[in-house]
Amino acid sequence: MSPAPGTYRRGLRFLRRRRTVVARLLGWSLLETGQTFLLGQALARALDDGFLAGRRDTGLLWLGVAVLGVAAGALGTARVYAAVAQLVEPLRDVLVRHVVARGVRDADGGAVSRLTQQVEIARDTFAGLVMVSRSFVFIAIGALVGLVSLAPALLLVVAAPLVAGLALFLATLRPLARGQEAFLIADEAVSTRLATVCAGLRDVTAAGAQEPTAAGAGALVDREWRASRTLARWSVPRVLALAVGGQLPLLLLLVTAPWTLARGVTPGALVGAIAYVTQSLLPALRSLIHGLGTGGSRLVVVLRRLMAYEDEHAPSAGELLPSPARPELHPEPHPESRPQAPAQAQAQAPALEITSLTFAYGPDADPVLHGLDLVVPQGGHLAVVGPSGIGKSTLAGLAAGLLVPGAGEIRVHGRPARAPDAVGQRVLIPQEAYVFGGTLRANLGYLRPDPVPEPQLGAAVDLFGLGPLLDRVGGPDAPLDPAALSAGERQLVALARAYLSAAPLAVLDEATCHLDPAAEARAERAFAARPGGTLVVVAHRISSARRADRILVVDGPRTVCGRHRDLLTRSPLYRDLVGAWDLPDASDASDATDASDAPDAASQPALALGDADRVDAVAGADLAGDGGHVVAHRPFGQVKAVRDLGDRRPLGGER
Template identity: 60%
Template structure:
């Protein structure tokens, strides 16, 4: 039977406590996606989102002005071609004006094409923010419909937002060009076209709120249907075994019928779009024809009427149709989807009496493992076997051991990303249940080897783990930059509010940003899982000392350099069946494995420490000798090799 690992490490006597909370701050894009309820209008959030991207908006507006020019030239050139050209008996002049109109079409095409890049620059950050919000909510509080939100509704929001930006931009600039053209032809044309246009927009605006309500019901019915079908498919064998086919089919049929009713209700309200289009784009054509004699008495020429009809049929009517269909479909979908994606997750149920998760204990150890066992698979050999470990608040622990021995596994167990098969993990007295790391975000922060930097400003990245009620101030950001040695990176990035392009950052720069994000978080326990592997030794030392100096902070480092172990107050050596802890000097005397690690990390030079150990074995000065298993037997034939911890005796050298 494999011996159980028993280790009780009491590291210091300082205590500290974190404040339990389930909230977590977000970047500027996530604050846009923060409270999309009817009481928190999306218009205000959208304006805040757009104000953070002035350069993109200015470029988008400038390219869109080309469409205004196209619209203006289209109707005006047609009117002049008729009046000054063909009706005046000058076909050359008429063809010239038509050529001007054709040039305007080419000009508008260039503007439309350039506008797509600006729309993409607005759409992709929104999608990233929504994905982060959905994933965070699903990790923190698993809920039904999470898969549908991530795979379907986020894409609905992305496509709807892009479509709305395009149609709204096109309508505004097209309408501006058309109305300016009507005034330039004859002011008498403006009320004939403008009044029904405004009336059509009003009819459409009245229908938006009811349509949003029906759209919300339709999406909710879709989520319920997806959940029902998923549950039925997952338990199909049980359904058949229990003879519950009819009941399962009835429940699925009810969900399908509910979605069908919601779709029909949405379609009925959609008929108002037809009325809005009829009033706004068809009625002006009829009015122009009916009022032609009256307009003629007021100086409107035949060319002016042709130009007005051109504005209506070629510009205003298509733009209005795109606007109505876009906002009726994509607009209501976007409102409802963002409302559902950004709604606060259901609160966690209160802990039952006697549950240790009720609150963070004021004098509890920072990290505590009780008989923890973990293996990657039911039949696999345990990576961590019966481990007991206690780390007091404010201590600095380095974890070392051979590759694959379980150092990262230990970090994952403490962080809650892995669930122990046996035993219990506590962080400041709170039981870490595993596979729900977001619920314990206020207690610990894990920085892995591969750092993640998202699209957004440096301020957004560094303040990501801060509570929403206490965002990082400029003073705190400067303190983090000074403590971690990233002032040069801040200057090179253009300051806190300049948007970052993660693709342009080196691996070391991404690690510095992730480390500063963790340093600014309120979590009292920091877990560095080889999080400084892309930094040079001096930068690594500065980072580790900065984390160790955090007020009330506890630092656990999975070391990849011996210097990390030498700096730490205590060192934990993992070796499969055994685990030892102590200071660097103590472990050099007590642990043959630790001396081997020190020797390897020191490039093969003879490690410091006392020659010999209780087993009568000295470490090999330069690993890699033929047949060398890591130790040379002190007694017996020269160069006789035996495996570690399998020695025949532990006697003194005896002059041999």
């Protein structure tokens, strides 16, 4: 097995960008070379020129030199750790950005595993490899130079088995990496199967499928066991390589001692050579074989798996992550006015096109959406309505490419919804708005590849009513504490951020649920008025649905799409929803697409309590009045005291 194509090139580019750190690492590593060289030399001189010659002071002096060498080496090793950290942490950041980008772009279900396990494996093994490989190289240089300076004959005795052991070890790396990858794949398969089986044990028992389920899981366990045995077999050549390269030189030094001493090698030089082998070469070779043999193969496997996606789906230059602080999610340039329509090649494609879409949460679950066909033209405004749990947010997630359809196709401006080049064409604003620590300017410009011009920033602040927040925090560049913001303020920040992005398709998944009707209407009108912009909104108020060009009523096999007046005739569920929603005041009625369609609020039928759709026209006694929200209530028949929905009070203390 070899690394993913381009891995070596990326690695060299990574090191070139950190030439200063690499130079510092090499510089401090030279102390280890000096320490190793002095160890054997000092012992040889202490014996030959000191103790054997009857000069004890000279012998002690040379031993003192050896101690100083050890102290200098310890200082160098301490500095080496700091330099290695400056290499390892940036590598981890690079891998994390790749994994996060993949997870966001492709809704990758394995991103959590890669982020929490495989990235950490790569980080730790890379650090270990840098330490052991660097240490072996510099220690070997110091030891071999020391042997030459003591007696060239000693080098001949030590170098041949050392080279043979290294060659044997290097020959095992490729099959060892293959075995490591096979074991990792088998382990992932076992984990995935066990997670599925454990979650469905009750269904397995109810269906009497214990034996086939156990057989399937057992086959995967056997596969992992075989992979682990294959991996374990390669420990034998590693032990043999260590014996040949590290222990055989010591044996040869002792066996050939009479021959070397007869040819002018001094007893001190022989002791120095033994010290080089036992105190330097053997420990360094042992660390190299165990570190590179296990950690190196794991690093190659993990990097191959982490980077393979980037090779297969290489993004354009505009989609790459330029810095840890702000991912560039939208490749289109931002003009000084407003975000414009997509490229001319996609000008005629619908903003959102769904064909025969089917989706279910699990292979044996009933489909949430089945055979859905939908076309939203560019510049269109679609509202999605339906009771809680019917699939509205699922549809939003599918349109955003976060979920994988079981069947059918979803295209965004002519591109497959999960294709990398579709990322810049849509933006999803969820119900739980995310605001990070920093400044308001940084939050609003998070989806921009360039700084937001002041006129655009000011226009967005005015459009979404962020002026009071701006005044309270002290301006766009003042520190912003997300915990100090209300839920409604966080939603306004998220809405303005999406508005300032280049994405022509905006999907609001109940992204205004914490806003009052006036603020909600202001936000939706802002998105609908964007040049070339398209709006899909999961509605939770009748006024929001009435502002749309068309309304999609999600109702399982009875899902229909049309205008308000048509749906009152065609969809019983929509009639019930309209009766449950009620228009709180005349301001919402004025938001209707056609004022003549606005029903009389006083004459709207109330939805029966405990309706089969589990959407009640009352709020629970423990819920704050929500100003006209549809409230998903408890199961059938469990109804709390009636409470007015039209109290117009802000939710959760919103202002």
